[in-house]
Amino acid sequence: MAKTNGIGALAYSTAGRDQGRLFLIVGMVDDRTALIADGRLRKVGTPKKKKLKHLTIVSESSEDCRQRLLAGQVTDAYVRRTLEQSDGLSDDLI
Amino acid sequence: MVSVKNSEQLAIMRKAGQITGEAILVARDAIREGVSTKELDTRIREYIEKCGAKPTFLGYGGFPGSACISINDEIIHGIPRKDRILQEGDIVKIDVGACYHGFNGDSANTFGVGRISDEAARLIEVTRESFFRGVSEAKAGNRIGDIGSAVFEYATSFGYGVVRKYVGHGVGAELHEDPEVPNFGTRGRGQRLFPGMTSAIEPMINAGTFNVKELSDGWTVKTADGSLSAHYEHTVAITDGEPVLLTKVE
Numbered sequence: 468m469a470k471t472n473g474i475g476a477l478a479y480s481t482a483g484r485d486q487g488r489l490f491l492i493v494g495m496v497d498d499r500t501a502l503i504a505d506g507r508l509r510k511v512g513t514p515k516k517k518k519l520k521h522l523t524i525v526s527e528s529s530e531d532c533r534q535r536l537l538a539g540q541v542t543d544a545y546v547r548r549t550l551e552q553s554d555g556l557s558d559d560l561i
Numbered sequence: 562m563v564s565v566k567n568s569e570q571l572a573i574m575r576k577a578g579q580i581t582g583e584a585i586l587v588a589r590d591a592i593r594e595g596v597s598t599k600e601l602d603t604r605i606r607e608y609i610e611k612c613g614a615k616p617t618f619l620g621y622g623g624f625p626g627s628a629c630i631s632i633n634d635e636i637i638h639g640i641p642r643k644d645r646i647l648q649e650g651d652i653v654k655i656d657v658g659a660c661y662h663g664f665n666g667d668s669a670n671t672f673g674v675g676r677i678s679d680e681a682a683r684l685i686e687v688t689r690e691s692f693f694r695g696v697s698e699a700k701a702g703n704r705i706g707d708i709g710s711a712v713f714e715y716a717t718s719f720g721y722g723v724v725r726k727y728v729g730h731g732v733g734a735e736l737h738e739d740p741e742v743p744n745f746g747t748r749g750r751g752q753r754l755f756p757g758m759t760s761a762i763e764p765m766i767n768a769g770t771f772n773v774k775e776l777s778d779g780w781t782v783k784t785a786d787g788s789l790s791a792h793y794e795h796t797v798a799i800t801d802g803e804p805v806l807l808t809k810v811e
Contacts (some may be wrong), residue, residue, distance in 0.1 A: 470730035493630045
């Protein structure tokens with residue numbers, strides 16, 4: 468039974484008012500619900516709870532990012548930088 | 562947290578793996594046109610219980626079956642149902658977990674019902690081969706990214722889509738342990754592999770794009786474009802030498 472790809476992955480929202488926007492998964496509530504942030508409207512301190520079925524994961528969890536998240540060392544600036552570096556990533560795949 | 566198993570624990574996991582692998586063969590032998598996925602599930606459950614183990618998936622997160630049985634464009638987590646009948650030409654993915662003395666085995670394979678199209682046969686073969694490309698990198702000292710990139714490079718060279726939303730995982734006392742084992746990644750990146758680590762390496766390969774959609778039953782995952790999908794999985798133990806496939810039945 469496969470595990471849902473989790474913390475540290477980049478994902479596009481596919482439903483809701485934030486549809487089409489790129490987010491970083493900063494936490495998991497359970498196997499089906501993620502906590503997402505973009506460092507702008509959704510800050511690391513107040514992430515959005517979002518069902519995984521409403522996200523399309525477009526990038527792997529980077530180990531550096533994952534370790535930082537687990538250690539609670541991720542800032543909004545880090546999230547913004549991570550998202551900017553991946554800007555345009557798989558845009559044609561949404 | 563990544564857990565490393567000692568030789569005693571690995572011996573139990575080997576037994577759990579054997580039961581898992583054999584349960585898949587029991588289901589394989591029962592596959593034919595007209596059989597329901599529920600019937601396959603029942604045979605799997607009975608075999609696992611006969612061996613003194615427990616079906617790990619039954620009740621896991623509320624899953625109602627002992628095995629995930631997914632057909633054609635269903636990728637994973639298909640719920641066994643009485644009214645889901647196998648047809649000639651279908652490809653069936655059977656994913657089984659067995660818990661023996663507190664440790665789990667997790668394995669999956671894709672089989673054809675009767676005569677299948679050349680396209681489907683090729684997809685199954687590429688998925689299987691991509692698994693072995695990944696396993697060849699599962700050596701102590703390598704990293705998780707080495708496994709994922711080997712799977713990804715091989716499968717995408719055929720123009721196939723590699724599922725990203727679901728990934729392999731560590732296996733042990735829990736079905737899902739760290740680290741995650743994606744079927745994509747960058748060589749030399751990710752968690753380093755140590756002897757005694759046990760992971761489920763499981764390429765899920767789509768004939769079309771990698772995009773997926775979840776059905777309203779809360780479990781079944783399908784390809785977004787309706788293309789065929791194949792799945793191949795073993796629980797693998799990392800050793801000082803070659804990796805050991807704990808769920809492979811000789």
